[in-house]
Amino acid sequence: MTDTAATATATVSKSEQAYTAIKSRIVDGTYSPGYRLVLAKIAEDLGVSVVPVREAIRRLEAEGLVKFERNVGATVAGIDPTEYLYTMQTLSIVEGAATALSAPLIGEADVARARAVNAEMRECLQHFDPVRFTRLNQDFHSVLFEHCPNPHILDLVHRGWNRLASLRSSTFRFVPGRAHESVDEHEALLQLIESGASPDDIEKAARRHRSATLDAYLAQAAAIELPTPQTTQQ
Amino acid sequence: MTDTAATATATVSKSEQAYTAIKSRIVDGTYSPGYRLVLAKIAEDLGVSVVPVREAIRRLEAEGLVKFERNVGATVAGIDPTEYLYTMQTLSIVEGAATALSAPLIGEADVARARAVNAEMRECLQHFDPVRFTRLNQDFHSVLFEHCPNPHILDLVHRGWNRLASLRSSTFRFVPGRAHESVDEHEALLQLIESGASPDDIEKAARRHRSATLDAYLAQAAAIELPTPQTTQQ
DNA sequence: GAGTACGAAATCGTATACGAAAACTATGGT
């Protein structure tokens, strides 16, 4: 592992290294929202100087994963219902488009794979395993949009998912009732694709699928009077 | 002017300065596609060192305005029919969504302003003034999406427009026949909005408006056997 | 006791410097 990293180090710039390292730590939750990213500290951790770290952080800022304030420092972009709404809405749009554009390129093997994943998701509901459910959910949708022929749109989708991952979205999204609906909608989506439905219908369905998740969260958040908005600080 | 810049310098980081300066030079065409951005040279021009320039360029890379290659250097993102297609397709999606989300917030004053702009665009067609036409076109669409309540989507729209600007898109887009259609479609869009049409219909219309421009270009490009793909070099 | 002012510590921002990689040029061989 360290070996692989070292080998890679030879061909990859340190700034790239830092970017990847920090990004994955944000996405996997090692650095959770609000966490203060002190340049010097990260630089030391990664065994590089501050310049590449700074550069990496600026790039992550552009992706919305990091919040950067002049002369103050960088923090992992915070959890905030409004941001969640923005992100989900944007994702519903770009993901819907990506799925529609992918649809004609999705083969039987892909559908079979997606079905297998969806079946596993059903199991997760039995054993109540939200973490695994969330991961599988990403796998499922990856199958749907991974063939998208427009790399710009695909990139936007990935950014959205990363954003959600960094927001530890499973805490948001795992509304049990909604999860059951979700797997049903997945099956419906697959059938729509299999049946060669129009891109427009597929797009609508994909979009609605995500919107529904957002709505479920909003409804719950309103009901429980927002347990999540632990505003800014870490 | 220099005065204003100097005053601003006091409160704005040099990296920010560099970012803004380079960005505007790309968007306004001072640095045209393929132009080589030599760090040291830009640094000298702006009176700063290479570090902030490098940072700025990395940020511009994230926005797709700059292409950056390890150990080789940065160039202004090139003109390339494929990229144009990707950008336009993406823009049609996000702009369509932005317009639909804005629509309920567009007031009579906005519509009037848009009409005035559109009238001017008609004039530009008489006097054949593509540059002004392009600028007005942006103004027109700004009215349509500027009220978009989702800043993420709005940001994506802006990035798309900047991208097109950097691609000197008027050379692409100003297909005379298409320009006439375009102003008509603008009027139709305004009427749709005035009549309180469903967001869905507005989105479709806005999206189609842009797709049609793309199609017109593609048709022309196919006909003239691509005069534009002056591939990479500057 | 609360609020303000001052000083120390932490952290950021950027210039400078130097090593490394790529691009270019010139020279020699076939």
Add this chain to the structure above:
DNA sequence: ACCATAGTTTTCGTATACGATTTCGTACTC
């Protein structure tokens, strides 16, 4: 005449250093 190769130049990549700014803690005043 053309290709390969070695040397030179350009340009990038990053470490280090230091000044600037903010933050935090402490003491002082009202």
